[in-house]
Amino acid sequence: xxxxxxxxxxxxxxxxxxxxxxxxxxxxxxxxxxxxxxxxxxxxxxxxxxxxxxxxxxxxxxxxxxxxxxxxxxxxxxxxxxxxxxxxxxxxxxxxxxxxxxxxxxxxxxxxxxxxxxxxxxxxxxxxxxxxxxxxxxxxxxxxxxxxxxxxxxxxxxxxxxxxxxxxxxxxxxxxxxxxxxxxxxxxxxxxxxxxxxxxxxxxxxxxxxxxxxxxxxxxxxxxxxxxxxxxxxxxxxxxxxxxxxxxxxxxxxx
Amino acid sequence: xxxxxxxxxxxxxxxxxxxxxxxxxxxxxxxxxxxxxxxxxxxxxxxxxxxxxxxxxxxxxxxxxxxxxxxxxxxxxxxxxxxxxxxxxxxxxxxxxxxxxxxxxxxxxxxxxxxxxxxxxxxxxxxxxxxxxxxxxxxxxxxxxxxxxxxxxxxxxxxxxxxxxxxxxxxxxxxxxxxxxxxxxxxxxxxxxxxxxxxxxxxxxxxxxxxxxxxxxxxxxxxxxxxxxxxxxxxxxxxxxxxxxxxxxxxxxxxxxxxxxxxxxxxxxxxxxxxxxxxxxxxxxxxxxxxxxxxxxxxxxx
Numbered sequence: 001x002x003x004x005x006x007x008x009x010x011x012x013x014x015x016x017x018x019x020x021x022x023x024x025x026x027x028x029x030x031x032x033x034x035x036x037x038x039x040x041x042x043x044x045x046x047x048x049x050x051x052x053x054x055x056x057x058x059x060x061x062x063x064x065x066x067x068x069x070x071x072x073x074x075x076x077x078x079x080x081x082x083x084x085x086x087x088x089x090x091x092x093x094x095x096x097x098x099x100x101x102x103x104x105x106x107x108x109x110x111x112x113x114x115x116x117x118x119x120x121x122x123x124x125x126x127x128x129x130x131x132x133x134x135x136x137x138x139x140x141x142x143x144x145x146x147x148x149x150x151x152x153x154x155x156x157x158x159x160x161x162x163x164x165x166x167x168x169x170x171x172x173x174x175x176x177x178x179x180x181x182x183x184x185x186x187x188x189x190x191x192x193x194x195x196x197x198x199x200x201x202x203x204x205x206x207x208x209x210x211x212x213x214x215x216x217x218x219x220x221x222x223x224x225x226x227x228x229x230x231x232x233x234x235x236x237x238x239x240x241x242x243x244x245x246x247x248x249x250x251x252x253x254x255x
Numbered sequence: 256x257x258x259x260x261x262x263x264x265x266x267x268x269x270x271x272x273x274x275x276x277x278x279x280x281x282x283x284x285x286x287x288x289x290x291x292x293x294x295x296x297x298x299x300x301x302x303x304x305x306x307x308x309x310x311x312x313x314x315x316x317x318x319x320x321x322x323x324x325x326x327x328x329x330x331x332x333x334x335x336x337x338x339x340x341x342x343x344x345x346x347x348x349x350x351x352x353x354x355x356x357x358x359x360x361x362x363x364x365x366x367x368x369x370x371x372x373x374x375x376x377x378x379x380x381x382x383x384x385x386x387x388x389x390x391x392x393x394x395x396x397x398x399x400x401x402x403x404x405x406x407x408x409x410x411x412x413x414x415x416x417x418x419x420x421x422x423x424x425x426x427x428x429x430x431x432x433x434x435x436x437x438x439x440x441x442x443x444x445x446x447x448x449x450x451x452x453x454x455x456x457x458x459x460x461x462x463x464x465x466x467x468x469x470x471x472x473x474x475x476x477x478x479x480x481x482x483x484x485x486x487x488x489x490x491x492x493x494x495x496x497x498x499x500x501x502x503x504x505x506x507x508x509x510x511x512x513x514x515x516x517x518x519x520x521x522x523x524x525x526x527x528x529x530x531x532x533x534x535x536x537x538x539x540x541x542x543x544x545x546x547x548x549x550x551x552x553x554x555x556x557x
Contacts, residue, residue: 025283033528156463214501
């Protein structure tokens with residue numbers, strides 16, 4: 001009996017030591033990964049300074065015309081830093097980006113919209129210029145402000161617009177049904193409920209991780225999504241690099 | 256695809272022991288419940304190996320089966336893969352046919368694998384766009400594995416997000432219409448008509464977010480924790496746009512046929528690094544969705 005009890009205790013000790021070793025190994029792996037990311041962060045920061053100073057020549061000529069519509073996703077807690085947002089928009093204006101959509105989950109940016117538009121000389125709201133589903137070609141910068149409510153909730157509201165059409169059609173004819181539930185009808189319905197807008201070519205995420213945080217799903221089919229790091233450590237060189245990389249991308253669109 | 260290849264490359268004893276050791280270390284931290292993958296790079300892989308595209312797709316299928324076993328052994332609950340997009344029908348007919356052949360061949364293979372690793376197999380997408388030679392065996396496999404709950408393997412074929420959203424909206428409209436008809440006993444549009452002939456919708460007649468989510472092709476799985484895209488691309492290509500609000504978007508430079516256990520381990524370790532952040536984001540998204548009051552209804556139309 002004593003032998004069995006001692007064997008049990010021994011196995012218990014071995015299991016505990018085994019678990020401790022496993023945990024230690026796991027923590028060590030994570031320390032190494034964090035060091036790798038730190039090194040990578042320093043290298044990226046150095047590269048962005050080289051780009052800003054004009055030392056890396058390939059970033060000097062940007063084909064900004066390819067970037068027709070840009071979206072920026074920021075953390076809602078960072079969205080209060082309007083000075084940073086305005087600085088970012090001024091950089092974009094200097095580069096030649098004309099149309100920008102600013103998104104944060106909780107709609108903090110929407111509340112600061114008037115202040116931001118005032119601070120940026122000549123910038124207007126995108127909705128005022130967006131007609132016939134075409135991005136306008138104009139000198140002024142246009143800004144759109146979006147939040148979580150422009151995503152799934154807007155689709156639910158648009159669904160009710162289509163539901164009304166469905167009811168009025170008599171809800172019996174298959175052909176009529178097919179004519180109601182189309183992508184173009186959905187896009188029109190979204191516009192009706194105030195959440196229309198073009199699909200961004202590029203979406204820059206300013207936050208701790210690469211995640212679109214609920215940006216309207218209907219408008220993100222082929223959007224390039226780049227993670228830029230936290231807003232507080234945004235750099236001009238990194239912005240230039242992201243736009244440059246976008247201009248080099250070639251998409252097949254499924255083909 | 257030969258059974259022997261699967262046995263030797265995936266299910267062999269020593270590889271399995273090696274995997275178990277690696278996964279035991281990973282399991283010290285949180286394991287993602289749902290991983291989604293865009294399997295990009297099969298054609299580029301074929302180009303680098305100087306073989307035809309068909310061989311690239313076959314190598315990709317082998318990599319998929321290996322990843323399926325890895326995720327199963329790691330303790331992941333859901334694996335979703337983007338096998339064929341509706342947009343991919345625009346490819347050359349011989350390419351489309353090759354992919355369809357691989358999907359058809361993988362059904363009996365999955366049937367055999369289910370006996371070894373009990374899992375639910377689900378095909379998500381507009382299956383009516385597929386030929387009967389694929390659709391019928393797929394439906395049979397889905398039915399026969401519907402009761403397995405330990406692991407769910409979803410293959411998105413003839414799928415894209417915008418089609419999924421439209422499908423969900425259409426089904427929600429049909430369901431709501433039938434519901435109104437049931438309650439009022441008359442035609443739905445008549446049931447909602449007011450005295451002046453315009454249509455009024457009360458709150459109970461509105462389509463809500465949960466109605467749409469119920470009809471999504473991906474309704475059987477929770478939102479992904481991680482969405483991996485291989486071959487160094489940074490877009491979602493119309494895949495799970497609705498479901499990835501709080502998902503870690505991971506991009507790997509490796510071409511899909513070369514994606515293996517170490518790439519998976521890296522993705523999981525990266526997920527573990529960011530896990531507290533994504534936990535907060537998911538909670539915030541749920542609070543936003545629950546806290547929002549859907550009060551607007553479409554204007555009355557005469």
